[in-house]
Amino acid sequence: MRDVETAVTAAAAAATDFDGLGRAGRAELLTAAAHALAERRDDVVAVADEETRLGPNRLHGELTRTCYQLQLFAEVLHDGGYLGATIDRAGDTPAGPRPDLRRMLVPVGPVAVFGASNFPLAFSVPGGDVASALAAGCPVVVKAHPSHPRTSRLCADILSSVLPPGTFSLVAGFEAGQALVQHPAIRAVGFTGSTAGGRALFDLANARPDPIPFYGELGSVNPLVVTPAAASQRAAEIAAGFVGSMTLGTGQFCTKPGLLFIPAGAEQLRSALAAEVAAVEAGPMLSDAIHRAFVDEVATRRTDGRLEVIGTAAAEPGERAGAAVLFRVAAADLTATHLQECFGPTAVVVEYGSVAELVEALSRLDGQLTATLHSGADEVALVAQLVAQLRQTAGRLVFDGYPTGVAVSWAMQHGGPYPATTSSAHTSVGATAIARWLRPVTYQKAPQWALPPELRDAPPEPLPRRIDGTLELPGR
C-alpha cells in the first residue's frame, strides 16, 4: 500500500497550509476546479460515457451539476455561517465567573472519500464529498470506484492541476480502501455504495484504536405511499410518475422508489402501473456485476409465492439491459426481504387493506433517504398521521412528487437513519454536507493574534456570529 502511504503522508503535510488559505482562498480554488472541469467537458463526458454507458445527455447534466456543486461550496465559504462562530465575552454568570470563550469549527484533517459507481462525476472523484471536504479545509484522498477508472484518473488530474500539492490524491483497489480507513492520519471517511461494502468499512473505522467518523450512504428503498383519495383521483398521473422515477437511470439511483403502497382494490392505478411498465425501454446497466445482481434478484422474486408480477417491460433487452418489472404483494404477506433495496428498474407494490395495516407496514421499514406521500386535499388527518410515521424513518419527505432528483441547495437533506446512511445527523448533498469534515474548537482567553480570523474582535471577512448569546449578521 505504498500509494496510500504516499497520498496520506502528503495530505497530512498539506493540512495546516490548506487550512491557512482561509475561506476566501479555498473558495477561489473550488471555483478554479469548477472552471477546469468545465473546460475539459467534452473529454470528461466522452470517457465517462465509454466506461458507464450513461449517455452524453445525462453525463453533460451530471457535469453541470458537479461544477455547480463546487460553486455552491464556494458560496458556503463566503457566507461563513457554517463555522458557527460564537463568542462569549468574559463576565459573571449565575453559575460563576466565565473566561472569554470563542468557538468555531475547524477542519478535522486529512479525509478519505470512496467514489460511487452510479454517478461517475457528481458522487465520485469531483463530487459532493470531495467538494465539501476541500471546502472545509481537509486534504482528500479518493479511493476510485473500479467501474470508471479512466474517468476517475482524468478528473483527478484536472483537480490536481488547480489544487495545492498534497491536498488531493487518487488511489485504487480494494486493499487501498481498507488501508485508507485504517490509516492513523485519516480523520474521517465519506462513502457512497452498497450496504454490505459500506458496513464492512464502517466496522473497520470503528474498530480502530481511535475510531473515526464514517459517513456512509448505503441503501434505501424510498417508499412511496398513495392514499385512497390520490389513488382514485390521479391514478394515471401517479402511475406515469412512479414508473418514470423507478426507471430513471435504469433504476440505479439511491433515491429510486422501490416500494409503492397503494390501497387494495385500486384497479385503475394497478392497471395504469402495468401499462406504464410495459412501455419502458430497457436501458443498459452500469456494469456486468450490477446487471447480474439485478437479474438474479428479479429471478428470486419471481419464485416468491407471495409476490405476483403485475407488469414487465415489453422491449427486447439488449446487452446488460435492465428490463423493468413490477411485483405486487398484499400488505399482510409482506416480509423483510420485500422491504430490501434492489438496484435496478424494479419495485414492489404493496396493497394495504386499511390505514392501520398501512401504518403497521410503514413501521417495519428500515431507515430511508426519502419517503413520498401522494394524498388528496381532504385527507389532512391521514396525512398528518402518515407524516409522523414516515418522518421517523426518512431524511426527506416528498409531497405529491417523486424522490429521484436530489437538488444541490442549502436546504437539501440526503441522509437518513441506518442503513440509508451510517450517520443520520448528516447529509452528503447540499450546503450542510460540509459539517461532516469539521469539529469544534474553543479558544479560552486567547490573545487576538492567536485566534483564527473569524474569532477576532474585527474579522477581516465578515460572517454571522453569535456574540454573548445573540446571533449577529455581518454589516448590520
Add this chain to the structure above:
Amino acid sequence: MRDVETAVTAAAAAATDFDGLGRAGRAELLTAAAHALAERRDDVVAVADEETRLGPNRLHGELTRTCYQLQLFAEVLHDGGYLGATIDRAGDTPAGPRPDLRRMLVPVGPVAVFGASNFPLAFSVPGGDVASALAAGCPVVVKAHPSHPRTSRLCADILSSVLPPGTFSLVAGFEAGQALVQHPAIRAVGFTGSTAGGRALFDLANARPDPIPFYGELGSVNPLVVTPAAASQRAAEIAAGFVGSMTLGTGQFCTKPGLLFIPAGAEQLRSALAAEVAAVEAGPMLSDAIHRAFVDEVATRRTDGRLEVIGTAAAEPGERAGAAVLFRVAAADLTATHLQECFGPTAVVVEYGSVAELVEALSRLDGQLTATLHSGADEVALVAQLVAQLRQTAGRLVFDGYPTGVAVSWAMQHGGPYPATTSSAHTSVGATAIARWLRPVTYQKAPQWALPPELRDAPPEPLPRRIDGTLELPGR
C-alpha cells in the same frame, strides 16, 4: 430487563407528543425542572454529600450550575437557531429546476444517558446530557451511576414530578445499561465515564443491526505546556495554579491536567511545584474503587525507573484519601503509559530539552478535551507553532489559565478527538450539546399545514432562518 423494556416503551410512546409541545412548551418544562430542583436544594445536597463526600460547598455550587444549565437550554429553545431552519423556494438553478425545500433538525427519538460518578448532579441524572436531550424533544432513559443511587433516585423523582409521563425514566445496573444501548427503540446514547467502560458500550452501539450514535466522554490527560519565558517569568504563579487545578475535586475532574511540559533546567518552577504539592491536603476520593485504582496506579508509577517523584503531599491521609504526588520524566524517556489518564491528584512533569523535542512529544498525544499553554509576551512564533500542534488533538485551547472549570455557555466545547470523546464533532457541555439529539429532515413541496411551525412561511415563534441562501434574523 423488565425495567428497561418498561422505560423504553414509555419513552417511545411519549416521543411524538413531547416533540409536539414545541420549543416554548419544552422551555417551560426545563424551567420548571430547574425550579423543582432548587426547591429541594437542601435535600439533594444532603443526600449527594452522604453518598459522594464532595462536601456541601461544592455540591451547592454544582446544583446551582445544574439549574443554570437547564435554564440555558430553555434559552436555546427560545432562540431557535439550533434548528438550522432553512428554506429554498422553488425556482430554477444552473443545475436545473428546484422544488420548494425546507429543512430543519428534528428529535432523533428516545435516548439513553449514562450518569457520571464525579459530578452527581451536573453530569448525572439532572445533568447536561439529560437537559440537552429533553430540550431537543427526546424522551430520556437514564442509567444511574452506582456510586450515588439515592441521589439519582431523588433527582429522578424531582424531574418526573414536572415532566410528562414517559419522557423521563431511571434504570440501574450493569445489565440494564447494556440492554438500553441495544434496545431497538433507543436512537442515541450519551455517556460520561471511563475509557474502558465507554469503549465497550460504544462497540455495542456500533454492533447493532442499526448502529446508533454513541456520544461518550471517556478520558483525557489535558496537557499543560509552559514555554521557557513563562517558566522563568511566572514560576510561582504557574506552580500554584497547576497544582490547584490538578488537585481540584481531589483530581477527579475530566479536565484535570495530568501532564505538565516544562523546560529542562527550570529549577525554580520545579521546586515551586514540589512545594505546592507538599502543601496539598489529602481529600476523600469518590469511592473505594476509585481510591484503590489511584493508589495502585501511583504505586506502579513509583516503580517506573524513568519516573522520579518530585513532590508528595505531606498531610496525613484519612479514609479513602487521595494524597497528591507529582512525578517527573525527561521528554526523551516518555512512554505511552506516561501519557495515559490517571484519575486522582497526580500528574507527570515532562522536561523538554528543546522546542523540537516538545513538539515531537506533543505529536504523540491522544485526543484531549483541553490543552493549555503558558507563554511569555515575546513568543509569538513559538505560540503559533504550539497552537497549531495542540489544536490537532484538543477541543479547547486554554491560554495562560487552567483547564478545570468548564463554563456552561454558548461557546463552550467539551469534547475532542478520541479518546477524549467518541465523537469529536460534538460537545457534552454548552448550548450546542443539543445537536447530539437531533437529525435533519427536509420537506419537499409540503403544504403549509403539514410543515413544523418553524418552517411555515410565517412561523408563530420567530427564529433565525436561512431563506434562499441568506441568513435572516427574526424581527429584522
